[in-house]
Amino acid sequence: MTGGSRGIGRAIVERLARDGATVVFGYRSRDEEAKAVEAAVPRARGFRADLAEPGAMRELLERADRLDILVANAAAAFVPTPIAEVTDEEYDRVFAVNARSTFQAVRHAARHMRDHGRIIAISTLNTTSPAPGGSLYVGSKGAVEQFVAVAARELGARGITVNAVSPGATDTELLRSTNSAEALARMPELTPLGRLGRPEDIADVVAFLAGPDGRWITGQNIHAGGGLA
DSSP states (O other), X not given: OBSOXXXXXXXXXHHHXXXXXXXXXXXXXXXXXXXXXXHHOTTEEEEEOOTTSTTHHHHHHTTOSOOSEEEEOOOOOOOOOOGGGXXXXXXXXXXXXXXXXXXXXXHHHHXXXXXXXXXXXXXXXXXXXXXXXXXXXXXXXXXXXXXXHHHHHHHGGGTOEEEEEEEOSBOSHHHHHSSOHHHHXXXXXXXXXXXXXOHHHHHHHHXXXXXXXXXXXXXXXXXXXXXXX
8 A cells, every 4th residue: 555654544554454464555754654553563564655756656566465455545745725826846746646656556456456356545525625725636636536437447347346535634643734723623513423533434444445345335435524525
């Protein structure tokens, strides 16, 4: 999987390993956090990979001896920027990490995944409720959702399911670093279940899709936001 050293990604690594999977995960730069995951999860192994670089995804995927489950979680952070102020360099970086790397991962799975495998891409509720300044993040995640829709139809004959999971406001370091205290306080009020999500909430949905009980679900974008959207 990609993006496994912290937040939602770490929770997914922990849950899949607890369910019996051997997990190879990528991370961009936080060596200490990756080592902490490895120490806590003996069935997990992390590899540094900057997915903005063209060959990084291929190198990461080749670390796995076999491929039964693919989780594409890595993403460039949501940095609100008006369209008029977006640079070509920012566009290239965000789409490289969010869209290109996910496409490369799904393509690799289409070529090498065993029959009856599982592909799960992490998207965002922002594609349903886009906000000003979110063109790059929302646009790139919208592409991910379309990759999922097409791949589900192409790979279904092999029993491979392909789905997206779209978290809502989830209590992670990233959420807290990109939102004001006032915005964070309002989020539970907008959510019918009355709280921020936890990384484990998202990991449980991913584990369901990755396991035998998810065998009849494909081509879906499951909103995991406590009813936020």
